[in-house]
Amino acid sequence: MTTQSADGPARLDPGIGDPGITAARQALRHEADAVAALIGRLGPQFTAVVDAILECRGRVVVSGLGKSGIIGRKIAATLASTGTPTAFVHAAEALHGDSGMVAPGDLVIALSASGETAEVCDFAEMVTARGIPVVALTGRPDSTLATLSQHVLDVAVEREADPLNVAPTASTTATLAMGDALASALMVRRGFTSQDFAGFHPGGSLGRRLTGGAR
Numbered sequence: 001m002t003t004q005s006a007d008g009p010a011r012l013d014p015g016i017g018d019p020g021i022t023a024a025r026q027a028l029r030h031e032a033d034a035v036a037a038l039i040g041r042l043g044p045q046f047t048a049v050v051d052a053i054l055e056c057r058g059r060v061v062v063s064g065l066g067k068s069g070i071i072g073r074k075i076a077a078t079l080a081s082t083g084t085p086t087a088f089v090h091a092a093e094a095l096h097g098d099s100g101m102v103a104p105g106d107l108v109i110a111l112s113a114s115g116e117t118a119e120v121c122d123f124a125e126m127v128t129a130r131g132i133p134v135v136a137l138t139g140r141p142d143s144t145l146a147t148l149s150q151h152v153l154d155v156a157v158e159r160e161a162d163p164l165n166v167a168p169t170a171s172t173t174a175t176l177a178m179g180d181a182l183a184s185a186l187m188v189r190r191g192f193t194s195q196d197f198a199g200f201h202p203g204g205s206l207g208r209r210l211t212g213g214a215r
Contacts, residue, residue: 030170049151050185053182068112099126110135113140
């Protein structure tokens, strides 16, 4: 494959013959496809989750384990910085006392691609018994976690993005994107402005840009 340069003759694509670049491009295609597939799944169930978060009198508590836990921390941080009081509770730590961080009036968002992660399901069962609603972000709407939850957002992917189809890659990207979609919807529903964001994020170059350099 050749590419045409604006400044000269066509050049050979540097990725030709490089299996690493081929695998990297394929990974990006799989991840892009996984995110694009979410668009058609946004409907009444997604709106119900947004409504539930807006009606939450306490905090949103995000929980997960492993790679899903890492994604959960990012979702919690994004929600918190865009007007939704949010905290992250590690699912394993929740079973050793940290479930006490969840109080009446809170809402839990539980992440598990399989929907069968034991610690996440146990945590969901614990808080559900206390009358605290659970939103599941899972790739299996018929899973144990889904049956324990009041709301389910489907983040299933056709395959993972890595060459072996085993590493959490496309699935974690899709879950992260669904979290961003929730944050975006909540920002619009709340009427959240750049000035509001600046109040939560005064530091760094972004804070200086939003506040006009004033500190």
